[in-house]
Amino acid sequence: MNKLFQKDIIFVILLALIPLILTLIKGSGKYIEVVIPFVVLMFFLPGYAIFRAAYPKKTGYAAKIVVGIVLSIVILALLTSTTNPNKIHMKSLIQTLAEITLFFAVVAYIREFSGFKNKENRYITCKSCGGYYKLKEDESLDDFGACRCGGELKYAPKYFKPEK
Ligand SMILES: [Zn+2]
Incomplete structure (x- = not known):
């Protein structure tokens, strides 16, 4: 595409x-x-x-x-x-x-x-629980409401790296 x-x-x-x-x-x-x-x-x-x-x-x-x-x-x-x-x-x-x-x-x-x-490397994170999700190419923060814990989601900083 x-x-x-x-x-x-x-x-x-x-x-x-x-x-x-x-x-x-x-x-x-x-x-x-x-x-x-x-x-x-x-x-x-x-x-x-x-x-x-x-x-x-x-x-x-x-x-x-x-x-x-x-x-x-x-x-x-x-x-x-x-x-x-x-x-x-x-x-x-x-x-x-x-x-x-x-x-x-x-x-x-x-x-x-x-x-x-x-x-290539975009994540959103939860302000409350610290959970994160790697966005797919066509996804943005707007596609998501709130975290499962009810916390507010935000874009992770560019240098964000999830622990493996
Ligand atoms: Zn959360």
């Missing part, structure tokens, strides 16, 4: 890089032969990357794709709303969208990556 996430972010980065590179190596206005990467960039990638950066997990792929499309259209509308539709400069629009996508994809990647490290 998490491996899959890393792959999809790398895929998003590649999909954003392709149109960005195309705008850099080609003259502006000759995009008809490479229209698919541009459509994907305009209507999907920025929103997907932003949603990924904001919510690294806990949503299914279908939801991410729908939110990605909706967010992308909102971003596109915001970027173009101040410009006369006839005067929109495709090249700079594509580059702006690619930069937004790349920025948030990198944020998502870093968040996920640091998440891996932190999640």
